Amino acid sequence: MGEVIGEFKSVTKRFGSAVALDGLNLKICRGINGLIGPNGAGKTTAIRLSLGLIKPDAGCAELFGLDCWNNSLAIRGRVGVLYEKLAFYDNLSGLEQLRLMAKLKGASDSVVKLRKLLCLVELDESAHGRRVGGYSAGMRQRLGLAQALLGKPELVILDEPTANLDPLNRAKILDLVVFLSREHGISFLISSHILPELEKVCDNFILMNKGKLLRQGVLEQMLDKSSLLSVVKFVVRVQPIEAVAALLGDEGYVEDLLVIDDSLHVTVKDATLFKQRLPLLVGQVGASLDEVRMVRSDLESVFKSAVTEKGA
Amino acid sequence: MSARANLALLRAEVGKVWASPILEITVALMAVMTLMSVQPITELVRHSDFSSVFRSAVMGSVSATAASLMLPWVIMCGVLMALSFARDYESGLMQSVLSTPVSRKTFFTVKFFAVVLPLMLLSWLLTTFFVGLSFYSDLLMVLRFSLCVLPVSFLSLMFCGGLGVLVALVVKRTIPAVLTSLLANFFIWYPANIDTEWLLREGVGYVNYLCLTPHEGALVFLDRLLGIVPMGISQIEDALQFTLSTSSFAVLLIFYACVLVIPLFVYFIRRFEVCE
Numbered sequence: 001m002g003e004v005i006g007e008f009k010s011v012t013k014r015f016g017s018a019v020a021l022d023g024l025n026l027k028i029c030r031g032i033n034g035l036i037g038p039n040g041a042g043k044t045t046a047i048r049l050s051l052g053l054i055k056p057d058a059g060c061a062e063l064f065g066l067d068c069w070n071n072s073l074a075i076r077g078r079v080g081v082l083y084e085k086l087a088f089y090d091n092l093s094g095l096e097q098l099r100l101m102a103k104l105k106g107a108s109d110s111v112v113k114l115r116k117l118l119c120l121v122e123l124d125e126s127a128h129g130r131r132v133g134g135y136s137a138g139m140r141q142r143l144g145l146a147q148a149l150l151g152k153p154e155l156v157i158l159d160e161p162t163a164n165l166d167p168l169n170r171a172k173i174l175d176l177v178v179f180l181s182r183e184h185g186i187s188f189l190i191s192s193h194i195l196p197e198l199e200k201v202c203d204n205f206i207l208m209n210k211g212k213l214l215r216q217g218v219l220e221q222m223l224d225k226s227s228l229l230s231v232v233k234f235v236v237r238v239q240p241i242e243a244v245a246a247l248l249g250d251e252g253y254v255e256d257l258l259v260i261d262d263s264l265h266v267t268v269k270d271a272t273l274f275k276q277r278l279p280l281l282v283g284q285v286g287a288s289l290d291e292v293r294m295v296r297s298d299l300e301s302v303f304k305s306a307v308t309e310k311g312a
Numbered sequence: 313m314s315a316r317a318n319l320a321l322l323r324a325e326v327g328k329v330w331a332s333p334i335l336e337i338t339v340a341l342m343a344v345m346t347l348m349s350v351q352p353i354t355e356l357v358r359h360s361d362f363s364s365v366f367r368s369a370v371m372g373s374v375s376a377t378a379a380s381l382m383l384p385w386v387i388m389c390g391v392l393m394a395l396s397f398a399r400d401y402e403s404g405l406m407q408s409v410l411s412t413p414v415s416r417k418t419f420f421t422v423k424f425f426a427v428v429l430p431l432m433l434l435s436w437l438l439t440t441f442f443v444g445l446s447f448y449s450d451l452l453m454v455l456r457f458s459l460c461v462l463p464v465s466f467l468s469l470m471f472c473g474g475l476g477v478l479v480a481l482v483v484k485r486t487i488p489a490v491l492t493s494l495l496a497n498f499f500i501w502y503p504a505n506i507d508t509e510w511l512l513r514e515g516v517g518y519v520n521y522l523c524l525t526p527h528e529g530a531l532v533f534l535d536r537l538l539g540i541v542p543m544g545i546s547q548i549e550d551a552l553q554f555t556l557s558t559s560s561f562a563v564l565l566i567f568y569a570c571v572l573v574i575p576l577f578v579y580f581i582r583r584f585e586v587c588e
Contacts, residue, residue: 015587045587048407048586048587051410051411053407053410053411053585053586053587054585054586054587055583055585073413073415074413076410076411076413077413079411081408081411083404083407083408083411085403085404085407086404086408087403087404087405087407087408088405088408089324089327089328089405090328091327091328091331092324092327099320100320100321100324101412103314103316103317103320103321104317104320104321104409104412104413104414105413106314106413147408
């Protein structure tokens, strides 16, 4: 993990009887941070809290060493944000909207610079002068992203930044995020449900569920933890395949079993036990074991196993 | 935040709140309501050798014009304020703007005055215009009316606006907030529609206190500023609206102007949570 620029210390937030954040502890690091969790995990509440839009009931949230509620103005000057729910002054044109936001952020409102920024997020030049109310969802998304990048922020928070974009444009936006992070040193906190995309771009991951932190770290750390704690997949090449498959099917630790071509795809709850039992089973039917390979789990499987763990 | 940024935000807010057809509807509503109270009495006013009582009655129609105009401005102020706050909250625009370095003080003030100031200007222009239509031969009186109606409409709009904000911050949903604000403002305006002098002469006791309500109080204050005295005052001269001084009504109106707006302002900047 890189340098810590933000930290939540035992933050609790309730809305009536619903607990949105339950003693949340997390760290936002320099670089690209992926914030993941199922719906209702408290991701958006955490984002709002970090911008001083809501006040924690207990605990402390800090960005750049400043308390998020008491120093929200100073923090908002250093942070750009794109919310999932996009809202603009619909009677203004895209360029006017961006100019207004530039003035509010104390950034340069030079038309040339703003047009460049709109082009950077690939908003057609013909759309710059059109009313935002007439924009498509994708165009609004791009305008929102341009708005978030105004005034060279130190941290950009993106809540579902690729939600309204096609796969091609999603890739472009993520490339832009990587470029801005590597070349301009801008840190990002990206909340998204499209995990394979996050896996490609993020340096650090924060996995939340039910208002709590489940795991945090770089991808390798997340995957290691996953392989120790939960479901693991193996590909086994064995002859004759049917006899071994029948025996494995009766083993209690086997979650799922598929025969694909000449391989067995086995999902197990206990990898150690599987590794001990497999040679015995193969020997029992006089089969020959050609290959056993563990399939590397991905962020999606980490996510699934973590949120379905007991008590998670 | 710089004054330039504040002005840019105010301009954007005014443009949003008063976007077509809101401006057209407001002007039409005010014009229709006031047109009904325009009376062809110019010639009567010019011949001021009529008895002072009769002149007073004629002057009373000025007050009636203001009362007619009050309904649209009261309703529109409450509705637009609720619409402005609740819609921005619901759509996420409040969240977007408050995620920039705009202070909550600035945001509240800009949003509030983006409704109140244009509405005050409109009500002032339209009342002056329509009173001028009826009394064009007495320009001094029109000018006096024009000057007096400005602070009265401002204080009255502050109260209606405060009520609209209160409803919006509690309800937080656009349509319910607009309807609630409309009804609340209508019922608070209603006493201003009652002919209190006539009811007082008839001996209806509670009417004595109607002059303490926000809008009836505003009309009595306007009458006092214009020097309008209703007919037959000797029969009801111990009524509150005649025994209380003009400055008491001024204080009452200032109290109403502040009673909702100041606590709401403090609540908004200290405690209000944007979580839509």
